Amino acid sequence: MEFYFGLAQIIGIHVILGLSAYVLMLTGQLSLAQAGFFAIGAYSAGILTVLFQFHIVPALIIASLVAGLFAFLIGFPALRVRGLMLVVATIAFSEVVRLFFFNLSWRKTIDGIEAGPDSTNGFREIRFFAANGWEPYQVTLFVWLFVALVMFLIWWSDRARSGAVLRAVGEDELAAHSVGINITAVKVAAMTAGGMIAGIGGALYAHTATYVDHLTFTILLGTFAIAYPILGGLRSVFGTLLAVVLIQGVLVEGLRALGDWRNILFGVIIILTMNLKPGGLFDTQTVQALRKGLAFRDKGAPNA
Amino acid sequence: MFYPKNLAGLLPAAACVVMLLLPGLSQAQERTVKIAGWGAKSGPLRSFGVNSEAVLKAAVESINAAGGVSLGDGTRAMMEMEYYDSACNADQAISVARKVASQTEALIGIGPTCSGAAAAMYGIFQKNVDNSGDTGLQFPILTDTAIRPGLAKKSQWTFRNVPNEINMYDELFAWLRENHPDVKTIYGGTETNQAHSKLTFAKVIVQMATKHGFEWVGGGIDGLTGKIGSGSDQVLETTKASNWLMEDTNFSVQARAFKKSRADMLIVSSHPFTTCGMLKEMKRQRVRPKVLVGLTSSSSQETLLGCAAEAEGMYIPTGFAPVTSVAKRVAKAATANGGFADLHSAAAWENAWIIKQVVEETGIMAKPSTLAADRRKMRDGLEALDNVDGLLGSVGRVRDEGESIKPFVFVQATGGQWVVVHDPRN
């Protein structure tokens, strides 16, 4: 079972990462900065629990706020540009964050051992869970508590006016501006929310992996963050969930038996999906079909 | 009607999820000693995993050909090995460790191949045996490739059989002192975002060189605060221009820094890709030190594929070279399995034989019902080991740290081959 709990933790954390990009993508912005926010969350929470002996919950909240703060600050200059320029600007941000942690060495002696981030050697011994006797199922539940919370918040706000506002900005900025939406505020808010969510994900990641170094947070991670919502489709948060389960659960884990060929298959599947379902797995048609299908069952009569 | 057309895209997904949930357990009738290996078989460090698997496979074949392993009740069992790809990635190494520990009957794991992944993976294991308050994984690991110093003491369940670089460079510089009396000064650089290269450079190579009286002619060293070696008590400003990153392509500034130092001996503490880049740039700038020393990890086939001509003359200490008859056999068997036996992968051979030895010494039963007990016996057996037979001779164990002291030789790149120039065992 331990393996499935571990897998569920990985899936949960990647869902959070994907959703952090999802929020911003609703407004039509493509950000590769999520790896940076994720790193800020991971290191902040790790530093708090390891060097300052915080409990995981306050550490997680603070990490999320710190990541959100950076997202807020970077939001203003970064969101002046869009499209490819934004992609490159956010890559640059995420790389600067990574290089910061690459250069960061902050060691303290805790309980007789030296602990803390140590530049290239990474940040070891982030063992809050194991050291406090958390069973794997408890850790998994803890991770999924946050997954559920984040998913619920996004799902709920997507059904309310806020979701429509975010999507309106994504569909047509000029029109949205003309109907009285403060574009900058909405985008920066989305960026901040995305940063906070990624911060939570990073904090959870650092504690389940027990070790982070700067190489964890490369552009590749940022690419995965946007890959989940794109593959899953931007019509529903469940698309992101499905994409993570497919990639982390099926491709990375389930097909491990394929060994060498698995990663090649990975690229092929992405290409095929995008050609067959450019809007993602949960695109407009699928979502409508699902809704109608479910409605059909509820009411027992076709919904004209 | 349930709109099959639009939902069809989701069906393969559902099928895959079902596939994933199918239990990986297969109940074998015969008793076998199962072991699991994992490492990078995809990604830019694929050669590590390919070589490691090839050697491990060869070792298991040789054990089985010699009659297999004798179990606690006298039954003879074959050894069975399954190899997984963990892509040199922390997440995946952890995931495979969990999978192997909870979904298979493997008695022990051999992997992962990379230091970074190992550093992360060791963290999920129980720190101290018998501490029931620690819920870390309880499964023995005997790592073969990841060399970065001081990892295995993280948990009492983790062991390594990798070269001890401190001894290797200590002896290398002693030997160089004797054989190159005209060499007095040293200088060098490393790839600073590769933990093994950087740590070994700062904390092993430079330390050992100065210990043997070579004079470091640069500034301070990245990753090292305080004095260098025992000779100098002066803290110097860090040498900035002589290092590079592991994916760098332009080495002009670094090679100039090397040249400017006019050192008799130069050190390139780096993995093959950047070792080759740096050596090529040194050749272009006509940097010709009297002695060139490389990082253990570059004593592999990759360096020769990338820059045999430029590496000519470079000394490297290594834990593997086909100098004994068994080592020659291993090298041949590895090539037959599609990999190379080098200092990283050769340990996998020894690991398989160590496992055989521990199984026989501790009376492991290899029954599904005794799995937990067998794993514990395996761990205790590894802990209790003093000496094992290695490819180059007897391999000593460092008890409390789970590390090993391996015999080694010095090789030099000569005519596109690694040639053993000195064998400290003699």
Add this chain to the structure above:
Amino acid sequence: MLELKGVTKRFGGVQAVNGLDISVAENEIFGLIGPNGSGKSTTVNLICGIYPVTAGEIVFNGKNLAGLPPHKRLRAGIARTFQNIRLFPNLTVWQNLLVARNSMEDVHSQSFLARWLGETRHTRGEIESILEFSDLADKADDLASNLAFGEQRRLELARAAAAKPRLLLLDEPAAGMNREEVQDLIHRVRGLRDSGITILLVEHVMQLVMNVTDRICVINFGQKIAQGTPDEIQNHSAVQEAYFGTTAGDPD
């Protein structure tokens, strides 16, 4: 209510609007016409704040709008429609209207979170009545992109109305419409005016302009060439020349 005083807009070397003076009175339907490229759309964009003016000032209800971004102008009471329909195609009709509720009244009557997440009964009632008025009530849950052309035009008007503007800028609302649809539009525009909204109508289609407006201003090359009631304009010589003369406007 709305006053343009010497408004000038230059794009690089091109003078799109040149010293334009317009004064729109409370609750009138004011027409702005002119040949292609005469600066009509630019004027609309200047009033709603998409471009900053190069010179001159725009005063709305006695307040200078200089430096006010579009979303704040909407809050001040200026809403618009677009010449080429710009709905939010992947939002439902309902969502299109919900998004547009940014009037001062709406912003102040509800807390931030309530506005962000909630939909009060009052809001629902108002949106329903707008849908009713726009003959879109049965399409509330359809995606905007699935509407027919005429319905999209109506939705665009409804969306502007949902912001409860005091001044509504209509940028060629009849473009691409047939005679019947234009007639329908005339009723709707009058209905909006009757509900107390001042309307600035930029139009090409004479059937609409001549039937619905109280006063008309004609511009060409960014300058006012005539102003008056529809009847006066129809007989104005400068207008005749601008529309039928040999001088061609630069492309828009």
Add this chain to the structure above:
Amino acid sequence: MEDFWIEAIELTQSVIDGLLFGSTYALIGIGFTLIFGAMHKLNMTYAAASIAGAYVGLVVFVFFSAHPLLVFAVSSLASGLIGLLVYLICFRFIPVNNHLAALMATVGALFFIDEVIIHITNASPLAFPALFGAASFDLGAVWIRGDLLFVFAASVASTAALLYVLYRTRLGLATRAVSQQNVAAQLCGIDVHRTNATTFVVAGLLGGIAGAMTAASVGVLSPLLTLPITVKGLIVTVVGGLGSIPGAIIAGLMVGAAENVFLYLRGVNERDIYVLLLLFVFLVFRPNGIFGKSINRD
């Protein structure tokens, strides 16, 4: 005073080395900018395809001991072909207005190409031949690497050829027409798909040269090269201004030089931070790039 001169010479040498090495960045930047100019889309596969082209060139070298010039030619052709394939699988059948899907498909193709290379070579670095590898020019206190000078010359030549194609041939006219007014071009009888495909091939040909040149100037070819080259290429594209070929060239040289100077002055750990800050400066103060006009394109 002595120190000052030594320092000045060192700096000059760093700048020269960096500028020359930057010409490989410039070539990659041109490819990105060309595709972006034509389709307003990002092709993340581009740098990987360039490296893949160089690998094909290497096959010719290893198995047929071909002359380096032929190796470069084969690299270029192979990369052009890969460019065509990438267009077909990542752009041709994906709706034009769906930028995200096309972007993701190219990311998929990037993973695919990278992984295929890794599988075939076991990710081992392989020696790559250089033209004029041994040549160097001493200019008093500073010196110039012969092979990099050749790379520089090749970049200039291929850029000139590219500009000729773009501005003096029918094909170039079509490409520019499509990039500026897609629909209008179609109405004029231009086959948009064919034109786009041609753009990908041309960009690919250029990329193959860039890949081979990069491999030649490092002396080794490795899949480790793809990611850094992709990032450098993107930075160069943005600094140079989207769609601007001369901008990409200047930006490539500039990034190369800046990198080397920061390496010399601040060390490798901080080098990239400064290069990225430089990029931020451009994004904030000159968002349209070096030669960018201040047009607000929608």
